[in-house]
Amino acid sequence: MTNTSILTLDSVTLALPDGRLLFSDLVETFDQRRTGLVGRNGVGKTLLAQVLAGRLPPSEGRCLRRGRVHYVGQHLSDADATVADLAQVREVIDALLRIEAGSTQDADFDCVGERWDIRERLQAQLDQHGLGQLNWAHCAAALSGGQAMRVALLGAFVSDADYLILDEPSNHLDATSRDALMTLLEGWNKGLLVISHDRALLERMERIVELSPLGLSSYGGNYSFYAQCKSAQTEQAERTLERLKLERQRQARELQQQRERLQRQQSRASKAARSANQAKILLDRQQQRSETTAGKQQRDHLAARQALNAQVRDAAQQVESASPIMIHAPAPLQPSGSQVVVLQDLQLPFAHQGLVNLSLYSGERLGLVGANGSGKSTLLKVLAGQLAPIAGTCEVRSEVALLDQHCSLLPAGQSMLDYLRSASANPDESLLRTRLAQLGMGAERISLPSGVLSGGERLKATLAGVLYRDTPVGLLLLDEPSNHLDLPSLAALEAMLRQYRGTLLVASHDRVFMQQLALDGYLQLDEGSELHIRA
Incomplete structure (x- = not known):
């Protein structure tokens, strides 16, 4: 498979309406490899997916797209939606109906394009995947969450898109439907980005991209490879943080020792000058040179301390982004076996x-x-x-x-x-x-x-x-x-x-x-x- 660039993030930044910066200066290319997007809750995965799909403009930067992108979100429909809305073919079917009723509008023909058989293709997919009781006009409100997601996914696979972006596609799917989704994804040979926490699904991916407060990180393998890399990175980040903390303590001791030596030298020099009965102008010059030397050392010490503090903050941020979640189990009151x-x-x-x-x-x-x-x-x-x-x-x-x-x-x-x-x-x-x-x-x-x-x-x-x-x-x-x-x-x-x-x-x-x-x-x-x- 040729890894041709299809979606490219060029210095993309997104700020929320309240002014909070969600992510900034993202640079990444998404090609035709099956890619999983992971990250902690609230980090902005869904909003990033919407930026990639063209549903949401970035605050800064740009997203370049080659070809047509089809996006399936987590929240699928409103009360008035139909199966055609879930499958995102409503506009095409409406244009077909107008043409069949006699419309000669160029906009209708442009909307249909080559998809004259879209109703038949959608129905064939519904029949093949156990949803043959539905048709394109069926009310979506009557469907279960699992049925709605299955319809939306089937719409994606008949969309003729160049790139699919699926946000948590296995949510609400039972075991049989999850297996069917895996089969569909295995047969998809175009661009694919899946936002998911489903480890079985992520195991089928060819690349994992993680979104964190530090930006985007790419791992060239499936979920198991990503998990191994993350574990190694976390251990390395913890070792680096501990080393930098020890280095900061050592530096602080050395700086304190240098200040104390300088103070003792200045005190001895001042006593010696007074004992030698030197002229006041010479004493003033010596005092000025000593103060200049002390000032330069203080500035150097401050710069070194600030640089090391910055390194510690960066290392701490690396560790914090990978820090474990903790949940405490309650102690039940019931005696065992009751x-x-x-x-x-x-x-x-x-x-x-x-x-x-x-x-x-x-x-x-x-x-x-x-x-x-x-x-x-x-x-x-x-x-x-x-x-x-x-x-x-x-x-x-x-x-x-x-x-x-x-x-x-x-x-x-x-x-x-x-x-x-x-x-x-x-x-x-x-x-x-x-x-x-x-x-x-x-x-x-x-x-x-x-x-x-x-x-x-x-x-x-x-x-x-x-x-x-x-x-x-x-x-x-x-x-x-x-x-x-x-x-x-x-x-x-x-x-x-x-x-x-x-x-x-x-x-x-x-x-x-x-x-x-x-x-x-x-x-x-x-x-x-x-x-x-x-x-």
Whole structure:
């Protein structure tokens, strides 16, 4: 494959409306290699993708594009959208309809171009990928999140674009749909940029580009290669920082010793001059020379100290950008082995399963799996008391918390800091700020309304509110928690969940994430069948 330049960032800078500089002076080329874009939550990956796609102008610099770019974002449609809108072919189909109705406008023919069969091609893709019940005019509001993303991705692959930019494309996709996405990407032979935290997807990439406060860094390999490089870089940055700190301490001691020697020399010279009964003009000249020498040494010392301080700051910034995220596991109140959940002949709302019978015990750790639409989220909401079952009984004998994929516990107008305050009767402000900092949340972000934060930042704030409230959680329910978390936060969440000793029930299509949790087994929930346990 020829690595022909398609997208080029030329000194691109982006400032937010509030004046905050998100990134500056980015210089990078994106060619036809399958490239994954990674970075911590809130660093600006989605906005950078929009700049690359031409959806957002940079504050400074320019983005050069050769060919047509097709962008699929995380938030796909409004209430009035159709399947054609999701697939981004609405304008072409509308132009076709006008031509078929007799239009001779050049704009309509230019819009259609060579895509006279776009309706047939889209329908063929829908049929091939299990969405044959849909057509281009179908209302998008009736689709699940997974179905909407699948339609948007199929639209990308029939777009005839030269470059695809996909923002978190595997979010909301079940295991079967994720496998289909992998197959589609393997068959795509043009430019591709994927913004994702899905490690299985990133493993299929040929290059990883990381966006951080330090800029863009390119790694010529897949996710495993990137992870190895990052680990080595982090270790090197920590060693460099420690060496520079020791050097600064050594330099400070030497400078202090030099000042003390100079003061002693000046004192001895002054005494000797007075004893020699020299003329005042000679004494004044000697004093002036001594002060000049001392001043030059002080300036040299100051310059050396400032240069070393700058090196320490740069090294500290390198370490800070790679510093680990920390999440602390709550201590459950339930004694080990006690019964926490009892479901008897439970009939779930909005679903088509048979009756659900289930018992969960303290300390049990299970994954909840099944295809999109099988009722996983519904079951979790029933366990959390947010939905009532149609029939049967649901008894939960522990403090329960549900962290859903929409972060519904976190009001859009409330800041992260205020949200954590509300979860505690006697909040320790310093402790709350420390815990948010350990989640990778900067001081300038924790006071902003949560509605302006990234999806990952909102998820981390909700997670903190669930884990750090006054009453420990004995039954922790997680619904697709990996969808919006960055890679360091995912690693921290996995580590915390491995340490968690309460009852855990987690629904996720992320196989790598589930494999990291040391689960006792899985609950399989399939449409039209009862809940059953598998190893």
